[in-house]
Amino acid sequence: MKLIFRMAWRNIWRNRRRTIITMSSIVCAIVLSIIMRSMQLGSYGKMIDNVVGTYTGLLQVHARGYWNDKTINNTFAASDSLLEAIAAIKGVTVVVPRLESFALAAGADRSRGSFIVGIDPEKEHRLTGLRKRLIEGDYLKAHDDGALVAEGLAKFLMVGVGDSIVLLGQGYHGVSAAGAFRIRGIVRFATPELNRSFVYLDLGAAQSLFSADRHLTSAVVEPEKRAMTDETVRTLRSILDRETYEVLTWRELLPELVQQIQGDNAGGIIMLAILYLVVAFGIFGTILMMTDERIREFGIVNAVGLSCGRLAVMTGIETMLLSLLAALSGSAIALPVVYYFNVHPIRLTGEGARAMINFGVEPVLPFLLDWRLFLVQILIVVAMTAVTMLYPLFVLKSLKPVSAMRR
Amino acid sequence: MSIIELKDVTKTFNAATVPIHAVGGVDLTIDEGEFAAIVGPSGSGKTTLLNLIGGLDEPTSGSIIIDGTDITRLKPGERTRFRLRNIGFVFQSYNLIPVLTVYENAGFIMELRGDPAAERDRRVRRLLDEVGLGDRLESRPSRLSGGQQQRVAVARALAPRPRFILADEPTANLDSHSAENLLEIMARLNREENATFLFSTHDPRVVKKARRVITIEDGAVASDKRMPEERAVHG
Numbered sequence: 155m156k157l158i159f160r161m162a163w164r165n166i167w168r169n170r171r172r173t174i175i176t177m178s179s180i181v182c183a184i185v186l187s188i189i190m191r192s193m194q195l196g197s198y199g200k201m202i203d204n205v206v207g208t209y210t211g212l213l214q215v216h217a218r219g220y221w222n223d224k225t226i227n228n229t230f231a232a233s234d235s236l237l238e239a240i241a242a243i244k245g246v247t248v249v250v251p252r253l254e255s256f257a258l259a260a261g262a263d264r265s266r267g268s269f270i271v272g273i274d275p276e277k278e279h280r281l282t283g284l285r286k287r288l289i290e291g292d293y294l295k296a297h298d299d300g301a302l303v304a305e306g307l308a309k310f311l312m313v314g315v316g317d318s319i320v321l322l323g324q325g326y327h328g329v330s331a332a333g334a335f336r337i338r339g340i341v342r343f344a345t346p347e348l349n350r351s352f353v354y355l356d357l358g359a360a361q362s363l364f365s366a367d368r369h370l371t372s373a374v375v376e377p378e379k380r381a382m383t384d385e386t387v388r389t390l391r392s393i394l395d396r397e398t399y400e401v402l403t404w405r406e407l408l409p410e411l412v413q414q415i416q417g418d419n420a421g422g423i424i425m426l427a428i429l430y431l432v433v434a435f436g437i438f439g440t441i442l443m444m445t446d447e448r449i450r451e452f453g454i455v456n457a458v459g460l461s462c463g464r465l466a467v468m469t470g471i472e473t474m475l476l477s478l479l480a481a482l483s484g485s486a487i488a489l490p491v492v493y494y495f496n497v498h499p500i501r502l503t504g505e506g507a508r509a510m511i512n513f514g515v516e517p518v519l520p521f522l523l524d525w526r527l528f529l530v531q532i533l534i535v536v537a538m539t540a541v542t543m544l545y546p547l548f549v550l551k552s553l554k555p556v557s558a559m560r561r
Numbered sequence: 562m563s564i565i566e567l568k569d570v571t572k573t574f575n576a577a578t579v580p581i582h583a584v585g586g587v588d589l590t591i592d593e594g595e596f597a598a599i600v601g602p603s604g605s606g607k608t609t610l611l612n613l614i615g616g617l618d619e620p621t622s623g624s625i626i627i628d629g630t631d632i633t634r635l636k637p638g639e640r641t642r643f644r645l646r647n648i649g650f651v652f653q654s655y656n657l658i659p660v661l662t663v664y665e666n667a668g669f670i671m672e673l674r675g676d677p678a679a680e681r682d683r684r685v686r687r688l689l690d691e692v693g694l695g696d697r698l699e700s701r702p703s704r705l706s707g708g709q710q711q712r713v714a715v716a717r718a719l720a721p722r723p724r725f726i727l728a729d730e731p732t733a734n735l736d737s738h739s740a741e742n743l744l745e746i747m748a749r750l751n752r753e754e755n756a757t758f759l760f761s762t763h764d765p766r767v768v769k770k771a772r773r774v775i776t777i778e779d780g781a782v783a784s785d786k787r788m789p790e791e792r793a794v795h796g
């Protein structure tokens with residue numbers, strides 16, 4: 155075995171130039187694809203964090219059926235023990251209760267349909283940073299009887315801090331809901347739909363407005379990291395009664411976002427596939443030459459007693475070693491680059507950057523630093539090599555020393 | 562005592578147009594310690610016959626018995642193992658492994674067989690001394706002349722002490738001086754180690770060194786002569 159390995163190693167370097175060219179192509183492909191993927195996945199991560207962090211959260215608990223039929227009647231009674239049990243799940247940082255419904259908001263002269271959210275002000279801020287969205291006035295205090303109104307809506311209603319708005323809607327089980335709320339502050343959203351419709355009330359005030367005492371439409375559950383979402387969902391589903399509750403992740407809550415990412419991602423993957431196809435042909439060409447130019451040699455060593463099986467192992471080691479070596483060097487080159495841009499994200503400029511600032515997020519593009527990213531690229535190279543390795547196996551399978559030596 | 566026994570061996574190649582009867586009805590026995598030459602013009606069937614004896618090719622009919630084993634009945638994998646265990650080969654040209662050094666090439670078969678490293682080292686060094694390459698252990702084959710390469714090939718074949726050594730026109734690519742030198746080395750190892758050699762040639766100067774000359778024509782044995790002892794030794 156040591157002998158086979160030694161021969162394989164030296165065979166790789168027999169045609170030094172060809173080996174270096176082949177390896178360089180693999181190294182380039184690996185470096186390029188790792189950096190590209192890291193950038194792409196990093197930007198998706200940022201995008202998801204932005205959207206999720208604005209309002210939705212990573213996952214939500216609802217009364218079963220709420221997401222398909224969002225009415226105040228599809229709420230659930232949130233006991234403290236339930237919320238505490240959820241908050242106690244390992245990795246959960248905060249559980250944010252909400253009561254959401256539609257209502258007509260009216261100023262002195264004008265009115266418009268708006269989206270009313272009853273919140274726990276402190277928890278809501280921890281999740282979405284709502285306090286930072288204030289452009290005027292004060293944030294809600296606990297048990298506040300006032301309201302925060304989105305900038306666009308306030309403008310439309312021609313109201314400001316200190317004025318009152320009247321909310322008119324339908325409460326729990328058809329009871330009519332009506333109330334007047336003093337505006338404590340104005341908040342700004344970059345997303346126009348949010349900016350022209352949001353009204354925040356204290357949770358208790360909202361519950362009494364809609365006659366839905368202690369009821370919630372949703373509880374946003376925030377795990378420490380996005381990667382922990384699925385794990386948290388599993389735990390939640392195991393402790394919550396399936397007949398009563400539904401647990402949805404951001405993927406189900408934000409299907410358009412998922413689609414947008416998938417579409418973009420597919421484009422990236424197709425590009426990589428083309429890149430790798432080119433590299434695969436390069437590897438195959440080298441293997442083809444490494445095999446064909448040595449058939450006579452194979453015949454001789456087989457004649458003197460090296461079995462075709464061991465010859466196959468030798469050629470296998472040769473190609474794998476070549477690819478793996480290149481793949482590892484490529485990864486080693488890509489690692490510091492990815493690491494650097496993970497720690498020092500690329501700062502965006504121009505239109506996109508302005509849009510991000512409006513969203514309330516830093517206009518930066520952090521690279522994803524994840525060992526799986528490297529592993530996947532290495533595995534792709536290994537798999538490609540494994541396929542091209544079939545050629546020498548095919549040749550060796552029908553190797554006849556006599557005819558091989560006649561060449 | 563016979564090591565090789567051929568009984569009515571034929572080999573027919575089914576070429577594109579007409580079948581070629583490369584070997585037809587050969588009966589032949591080689592005893593231990595022989596230094597025998599198979600002689601005949603080009604195309605007479607020497608290579609085919611040696612390939613059959615070496616288990617590199619299968620006869621169309623007949624049996625080839627080596628040390629009591631009918632190798633025509635072995636499966637391909639078994640035959641490879643049999644070759645490794647029992648037969649040494651020297652080919653016409655380019656038969657060393659280019660990526661291995663002289664020392665590694667000479668020890669190649671022993672290493673494949675898994676012979677103990679210390680024994681291999683001793684044997685390889687001694688044999689390379691014997692063939693005059695004791696100072697070229699670390700050279701690659703490409704740095705050697707054709708004659709030197711063939712001497713390494715002889716050392717490689719002989720190192721594991723095979724039952725016999727087959728050499729198909731080992732001097733065909735050598736100049737006459739190197740050819741003579743190689744044959745002298747082979748003859749000496751034949752005497753000193755009682756190694757059995759069966760080689761083919763169409764070079765009269767090489768034929769002179771043989772102690773037995775088997776002439777084949779059109780794939781059949783035309784004559785089989787044993788030479789007087791001293792002629793081979795002093796030839």
Ligand SMILES: Nc1ncnc2c1ncn2[C@@H]1O[C@H](COP(=O)(O)OP(=O)(O)O)[C@@H](O)[C@H]1O
Binds near residue numbers: 576581582
């Ligand atoms: N694989 C083969 N296919 C067809 N014909 C072959 C093959 N090998 C040898 N022959 C033919 O068999 C005859 C004997 O060839 P060979 O044994 O090589 O003779 P020699 O070694 O004495 O020159 C020749 O006519 C040759 O063309």
Ligand SMILES: [Mg+2]
Binds near residue numbers: 607609729730
């Ligand atoms: Mg021949």
